[in-house]
Amino acid sequence: MPNLEHPAYPAADLLHLESLVPCRESQVSMLLSIFGERQQFSLPSIFIYGHTSSGKTYVMQTLLTTLQLPHVFVNCVEYFTSRLLLEEILTQLQSSSSGTEQTCPVHCDTLNDFVRLFKQAVASRELQDQTLYIVLDRAEQLREMEANILPAFLRLQELTDRNVTVVLLSEIVWELFRPNVGCFEPFTMYFPDYSIGHLQKILSQNHPPEYSADFYSAYINILLGVFYMVCRDLKELQHLAALNFAKYCEPVVRGEANERDTRKLWKNIEPHLKKAMQTVYLREISSSQWERLQHDGGEPGQLKGLSAHTHVELPYYSKFLLIAAYLASYNPVRTDKRFFLKHHGKIRKTNFMKKHEKTSNHLLGPKPFPLDRLLAILYSIVDNRVAPTANIFSQITSLVTLQLLSMVGQNDQLDGPRYKCTVSLDFIRAIAR
Amino acid sequence: AHDFRSRNDDSEDTELRFVTCQSLWNQIKSETEQIQEDLNKQLLDNLVSFLSRSHSEFQEKTTEWTCRMKFREIPTAALVLGVNVTDHDLTFRGLADVLQDNVTPYVALLEAKDCPGIKNLMQKLMGQLMNCDIDEDSLEDEDCVQVSQNKIRCSMSSLISWYESVTKKTDSETPSKKRNSSSRHWQSPPVVVIFKDMESFTTKVLQDFLVISSQHIHELPLVLIFGIATSPMIIHRLLPHSVSSLLCIELFQSLSCKEHLSTIIDKLLLTSQFPFKLGGKVLQVLINIFLYHDFSVQNFIKGFQLCIVEHFYSQPLSVLCCQLVDLKKRVYSLAHDQCENIRRLPSFRRYVEKQESGKQIELLTNDSFLKEETEKLLKDLHHYHENYVPILRCLHVFTSSLPKYPLGKQIRELHCACLENRVWETEEYESSLQLARMLNKTDLVTMLQQCVEILMSSSGKEFDKTVQKLKEFLTQFQNLEAEASQERDVSVSSQKELQKKTDLYHLQKTLLELKESRRSKKLTKFEVLRFEVVDYIDSLVRKYLVPADDRTLHEIMYFNAATVLRGHLNAAPRTALHTALNNPHWYLKNQALKCDGGGISNKAPDICIVYKLHLECGRLINLVDWLEAFSTVVMAAEEPNADAASSDQVDDIIHARFIRAVSELELLGFIKPSKQKTDHVARLTWGGC
Secondary structure, three states: OOOOOOOOOOHHHHHHHHHHOOOOHHHHHHHHHHHOOOOOOOOOEEEEEEOOOOOHHHHHHHHHHHOOOOEEEEEOOOOOOHHHHHHHHHHHHHHHHHOOOOOOOOOOOOHHHHHHHHHHHHHHHOOOOOOEEEEEEOHHHHHHOOOOHHHHHHOHHHHHOOOEEEEEEEOOOHHHOOOOOOOOOOEEEEEOOOOHHHHHHHHHHOOOOOOOHHHHHHHHHHHHHHHOOOOOOHHHHHHHHHHHHHHHHHHHHHOOOOOOOHHHHHHHHHHHHHHHHHOOOOOOOOHHHHHHHHHHOOOHHHOOOHHHOOOOOOOHHHHHHHHHHHHHHHOOHHHHHHHHOOOOOOOOOHHHHHHHHHHHHHHHOOOOEEHHHHHHHHHHHOOOOOOOOHHHHHHHHHHHHOOOEEEEOOOOHHHOOEEEEOOOHHHHHHHHO | OOOOOOOOOHHHOHHHHHHHHHHHHHHHHHHHHHHHHHHHHHHHHHHHHHHHHHOHHHHHOOOOHHHHHOOOOEEEEEEEOOOOHHHHHHHHHHHHHHHHHHOOOOEEEEOHHHOOOHHHHHHHHHHHHHHHHHHHHHOOOOOOOOOOOOOOOOOHHHHHHHHHHHHHHHHHOOOHHHHHHHHOOOOOOOEEEEEOOHHHOOHHHHHHHHHHHHHOOOOOOEEEEEEEOOOOHHHHHHOOHHHHOOEEEEEEEOOOHHHHHHHHHHHHOOOOOOOOEEOHHHHHHHHHHHHHHHOOHHHHHHHHHHHHHHHHHHOHHHHHOOOHHHHHHHHHOOOHHHHHHHHHOHHHHHHHHHOOHHHHHHHHHOHHHHHHHHHHHHHHHHHHHHHHHHHHHHHHHHHOOOOOOOOOOOHHHHHHHHHHOOHHHOHHHHHHHHHHOOOOHHHHHHHHHHHHHHHHHOOOOOHHHHHHHHHHHHHHHHHHHHHHHHHHHHHHHHHHHHHHOOOHHHHHHHHHHHHHHHHHOOOOHHHHHHHHHHHHHHHHHHHHOOOHHHOOOHHHHEEOOHHHHHHHHOOOHHHHHHHHHHOOHHHHOOHHHOOOOOOOOOOOOHHHHHHHHHHOOOOEEEHHHHHHHHHHHHHOOOOOOOOOOOOOOOOHHHHHHHHHHHHHHHHHOOEEEOOOOOOEEEEOOOOOO
C-alpha cells in the first residue's frame, strides 16, 4: 500500500509523511528519488512550478522537516533585495548550526562574498556529509534582482563545491525565467492542480472534533458544489468552509435535523453559500462581518459591500473637468469643432464618419489629450465664464493623484502635459447627473 | 501680514488691534478644533472598537477548530474620507493621537510619496515604529537600545524580533508604576500601519507589503488602515483577488465635508459670540471656493483667518471690533484721528445726514459727543446680531421645508441672501411666502414649535413677546382642532337632515344653502390663522433681518473686501502674467508706460514688447520677422538721431536684447522651439490680443 519507499529513510517516517501530503504521493516519491540518500550529491538545482496553492511550498516544507533534512527556506518576496536574501540564507544557516543566538549580523553584499561565507558556514556545521537544501519560494522575484543572482543559484553546487541543492518554487513556467545569455538548466517538475476529488479528500481530512468525518465530508461536498466553479484555491476553500460550517450545523444543534438528514441540511445551507459567494468570497464584506451576521441571524442585505459605495462627491469644477477629460479622451479631435463650437460649418459626410466611429471608440480605450484641449472643452461646457485660476490647475493635479485622470509621458510640465481619463462611462454618468 | 507696526504710527491703535486680532483668532481656532474633534469622535470611536476587536482572537490564543482552520487575514479598515485631501492630515493626526492614547503605542503613518518601492516603505515603517518606542521608553529606562535606522536590516524578520523584544520587556516589567502606564494598552498591542493616500501607492509596493505581512500575521499583530479619498472600489482596482483575499476589510466613512462645513458655519458665523463678521460677498467667495474648487474645510478656515487678519490690518477702526464689555473703554480712549476716521465712514455719514442740523454739527465737531454716540450705535449693532441669528434660524425652519427651496436648502444660503440685500424685497422671498401660505396644519404646528424652541434658547431678551405670540398661535391651532371636530358634527347633522328630507322643494333649498355656506366659508378659520402666522413671521423678518450694510458703523465689524480676498485665495496666474506683460503700467505704475489701446510703447521692458508682438502671430512664429518688428518698435524712439537708417543690419545690442527677451518668454512657457521649422518657434498659448 505505501507508495513511498526509500531505503535511506525509516519506513515510519515515510508513512507519516504520506499521511501529511495527500494526493501528492507521486511528486514526493519523485523528489525522494532525486534527493537520494543523505550524503549523496543531488541535482544542483530543481525548478518546481504549478498553479497557486497546488501544494508546492507545503510539500517541500513537510518533506524537509519530517525527514529532518538540513535546509534553508526563504521567501523571495519577503527578502526583496539580493543583499537581504543572501544575508537571510546565511543567518538561517548560522542559527540552525550553532543553535544559540546568532553571534554577529552577517554582512554580505555580493555573490562572491556569499560563496565565501557559505563555505565557512557549511564547514562550521560539519555538513559535508549531508546534502543541504536551499528552497527559494516565489522564485520569480529573482528575475528582478541583479542579473547574476539567478544563474549563480542554479549552479551553486559547482560554485561552492559543496553538497548543496537549490530548489526554486514558482507559479510560472521555466521558459519565462531563462536569461537571454543562457544558464544552467535546472531539473523542472510540474505540480498539477488538485482535481475536485483531491480537494474533497484534502478538505475532509480536517474535520472538527465535535462532528463525524462523514458529516463534515457531506458538508464539503455541498461547499465544493457551489464554489468549485469559481474558486479552486485550497486555502480560500478551507477558509470558506470554516466560515460557513457553523451555519450548516445550525439545524443539528437546534435538533431539527439529525446528522444524516442531508437533504434538509442542503436546503438550509445552499442559499447561504450562494450569498457568501457574492459577498465574502469577493471581499465585499469582511469575514468577521460575515461571522457576526451569521451570529446575529441578520440578513446580509443590511450590510452594504465595498462596491456599493461607488459614488464620489466632487467639487463643481472638478466634475466638469472630469467630464471634459472624458469627452477629450473618447471623442476624436476633429469632432470637437462640431460638438463644441456654436457656429460650426455644415455637417457633411456624417453618416460615413459615424459608422466608422461608433464601433470603436469605447473599445479602444481612452486616448491621451493635451492640457489645452481639456481646458478648451471645459470652457465650452461650463455655462458661465471660468477664470483660469490656480485652483483649476491644482484641481487637475489632484484628479491625477486621485487616479481619476492619469498623466501620459512623465516629461517636462512646460512641454505641454498630456492626460488620459481613466474612469468609466458609468462613473461619468453618475457625476453628470 | 502680521506686521502691523511697520506701516502706521500709533495714532491708529495698531498695537491694540494686533492684540485683539490675535486673541480673537486664538478663540476661533480653539473653537474650530473643538468642533472638529466632536465631529470626528464617532468615527474614531468606531475605529478604536474595530482595532480592539481585530486581534482579540489572537490574544486569547484560542485553539478552537474554526480558528485553526480559518485563514488568518490582516484586519483592515478602509477609511473613506472624501476628496478633500487637504483635510485628511488633521484627521489622521487626530486618529494617531487617539490610537496612541487608547490602543497601542505602535502607530506608523505612511505616505505614498515616501514609498516608491517596498524597500523605502519598510525603512519608513521601521523607522517610525522603532522611534516611537524609543520616545516612550526614554522616560522610563535610559539604557534602552539606541537603534540607528541605517544599521538595522530592513526586513520583516528584524521587525518581528524587535516587536518580540519590546512586548517581552513590557511583560517583564513588574513595578506597579509601569504596569499603570502599560495597562492602557493591551498585553500585546497591535501594530497599526496607516496608509494615508491609498490611491497614490503603486500596486506593486502594496501587493508585496501585504503578501509579506500576511505571512507573519501570527507573529506580528498588524492592523492596516487605508485612507481612501474616492471610493472603496479602489481597493479592488489596485489589488488583485489573490492579494485582497489576504485582507479582512471593513468600511468606515467619515462625515461628508459639506456637513462639516455647515457645522463650522453654524458654530463660527451664525453666533453672536465673536464680534467679527463676514460680509455677504466675502462669505460668498469663501463658500464658492469650497464648493467649486476644493471641498476643503481647512482651506475655508484659512480663508476665514485671512479675512480676520486683513480686516484688522486694513481697517483702523477695527480696534472697536471687540466684546461688548471692552467696548466702552476703547471708545473713550480713541484719539482724534480715529474720530475723524469714524466721521469718514460712509455708513456714519449717511446716519449724520438723517439727523437734525444741531446734532449734525455736534457729531462732526465734538469728539466726546461723537464717542457717546458711537458707543450707543455699536451697542445697537451688538443687539442686532443677537436678534439676527435666532430670527434667521426661524426663517430657515420655514424655508427649508418648502418645495423646491426658493431661498435655498442650507442656512448659509439664507444667511448670504439676508446679508446681501433686503431679503423681503426679493422675488424668492415672495414666492416662499406664497408657498408658506399653503402649508398644512401639522407642518405649520411643528415649525412653530421649533421656532419657539429656538427663540427660547437664544440669549436675546426681546423675544419674550415673540415667544408669547407664537405660543398663542399654537393654542389657537389646538382650539381649532376642537372646533373642527364640532363643526364636523354640525355638517354631519345637516347631511342627516338632507337625507331626511323628501320634499323636492326643501331639498333644493337646503342644497342651495349648503352651497352658499361653502362659498362664503372659503377662508376657514385655519386659513385665516395661517395667514396671520405667515404675516407675523414676515413682520419679524422685516424687523430683524435688515442687511448689515444698512446698519450704521457696520464697517467696524464686517469685512467686505471681497476682491482682495479673491485675489489672495483664487489667484489667476495666467491672467496676472498676461496683465503684467500686456500692460506693464498695471504693476510698475510708471507714467511713461501708460498707453492707450493696442499701441506698443517702446519704453516698455523688452519682454513686454516681444510679448505683444507675439500675440499677433499664429501658431508658428518666424524669428526673423519677429526681430524686425522688435527693432522697428525699439528704434521708433531713437528715430530723430537715427543716422544709420539705411542700414539693413540690426544693431547688435538690439539683437542681444531681443534674444534675451525671447528666451525669457520661453522660460515663462509661452513659446518653445519648433522642430517643424528651424527658424520658427511654436506658441504654447492660444488667443490674441
